[in-house]
Amino acid sequence: MATIIINGQEHTLPEGEKLNAIQMAKRVGVDIPYYCWHPALSVVANCRMCEIEVGSKDPKTGEIKMIPKLVPGCQTPAKDLTVIVTDSAKVKEHQRMIMEFLLINHPLDCPVCDQAGECGLQDYSYEYGQSNHRFIEERIVNPRKDVSSAIQLNQDRCIMCTRCVRFTREISQTGELQVMNRGNHAEIDVFPGHPVDNPLAGNVVDLCPVGALLDKDFLHKQRAWFLSKHDSVCTRCSTGCNISAEENRGQLWRFKPRFNPQVNDYWICDEGRYSYKAANDPALLSAMYLRQNNDLQPAPIDQALKTVGETLGRIAAAGDITAGVLSPFLTVEEAYLMASYIKGLNAANILALGPVPTQGHDRTFTPDQVKGRNGDTSFIVPRPFTIHAEKCPNRKGVEAILEHFQGEVITWGDFEGRAALGDFKAAYVASDAIDPWIDNERAASLRSKVEYLVVQDTTVTPLAERADVVLAGATFAEKAGCYVNANGRLQYSEAALPPRDGSLPDLDVFAILLHRAGGPVRSQEILAELAEAVPAFRAVAGGRVPEFGVSITEPARVGVAPFPFNDPWNESRVQVGAKNA
């Protein structure tokens, strides 16, 4: 155990933890401002914002010796008997000078800058800066430039913290960005013909503490303070990256990564980042449909559900078999309720796993602790980041539920084979897949083999066109629930949007079909039931999911929980001027 003295107060740090002065101070509620430091990147100490007074206390005499000059906090390890002073006049004057220096050439265009509201310069200028500007000479004006087809660089806003450069060198290991020229003329740029187009490129926009690197997809669309953030999980692949889904006026505007040391560290891939667009698609199913006179007619939600319940009940009463298809896009709660419903109708009913979309190969980025980095890297915990080829969020979770209910997992291929033999009287296919998942030919052959077909989906697919009943389900943004990622980690995802008009979240659909009592169903109560009923989900007893998720395949590891660390300018959750118009 180490004792660290911060501003005259003694604090203890448990054995085995390596923190620098910024992290240690933050843990005890003292803010040391910084720009260039990032917990996952090597330390360069070039913004000079985190400079503090550092010294050490003699364990025998109790005498404190301070280093005469200020020292960067990001380079100062929080060792035993380290003395840190962050509130002296010397430190405050230094912070004021650094702010003035960084703002010498910074344009005053906060009103049109997308970073405004979540900007390190804005926040620190307010907290540590000064209100006047003594630089009367012409400011350097650099033209806007593109560093890739998705990212724009406004060089005049840049403060040369080089976080983006270090990211492309150390995490994506592609090294597209570098610092060109020196001194006052230094700028970030790419080599001609080598844009920042690696699969993790979008993270440099999140890393940028100011508005220099901008996402063209989000450019000039919304102001940061209008967006409500929802702690969600990316459903684009089976990694299950933690994201913050940001919404305003019933529409998603962007995904930003959320720190989870067990899954995605601080990053998300570009494919996941832009997958939010699927939730804004105007072509999403906006009503339930019933087949009447050989044509699908829009029907009220209650009528559609009543028809499904009555027809499937009649088929079960006649002793015929209904097959339920659970897609890997369903949450575990939805899968559990659907499996209970189908098996509850007739114990001989069959449950199958829906098609598992795959694309390409898994791609893993493995940052090294030392290679490609500079300075003291002993504080960095390198964590690999994988983009999975399996483009669905919950195959493992649905499989665990299928195994519990019928002891085996029937794949989509096997299901199609058995359906072709005429094994099933009716089929209930719940999909919610993001991409088109079935072609006309397969949909026609499946349709011809079952007498009654219910399709629950978010988009109009060839199978939905041929179904007897089409139920409009919820997109990934509209449903709350848990997903089990490729490593068996169960994580909770908040709903970011309310259900679309004419649709009903899948959990409610199954709850109504099951005639569950007790009003609108909550995912937490279903998860609690699931944890009791299915041994594989014991880890989430009571429906409580820890912040970083919980592994359902391996026993919980005992150890020091990683301390979540976010840049202070991204932490504000205050929402101003929320609109309901």
Add this chain to the structure above:
Amino acid sequence: MRADDPHLKRLTPPTLTISEKFFLPQIAAGLAVTAKHMFGVVFKDKAFTVQYPEQQEIQVGQPVNLRTSAVYRGVHRLNKDEQGRVKCVACMLCATACPAHCIDIVGATAPETWPDREKYCESFVIDELRCIYCGMCEEACPVEAIELTGLYDLTGLSREQMIFDKTKLLSVFDVTKEGEPMRFGQPPRPEITPPTALAAPDTTATNP
């Protein structure tokens, strides 16, 4: 504040005299003021009111009223710059400041031909019915693009007519720029705007 707070100062109402207790002298004094005004209106033509809407012109020399006040907050306008482009840069600070949530802006990247601008407003809509005319939007605007004019006779035949889009807000600028010059980059506007300049066609502001 507690009831026994030492800073509390207790006041006792003044005691009334006998004549005050009857209230009759006070009523008579009040009626005298009313009579004085009635006399002024009938014999001396000193009415404070006008026969609106028949009479809209304010005679010079009359007290400053709504129509001629330089600080009156009426219909909004979107200012144009010297090249006739909308000054708004779509920063949405007016929409943020608006307590009635009546401003809706869609921002977009400025065209290549506007080198001085990074962003402009693709659409700018104000719901004049929802607006409370508090003037927070012109307070918040960093580029003096939105201003409230002296136009007060805002009428329309439907709710849709009262939702002003960018074109209409720019046309309000065109009809009011003579009488009410922009407050930024131009001489400050006069304390009392000449009524003749304001006799601009009000119908432009209310009919699409």
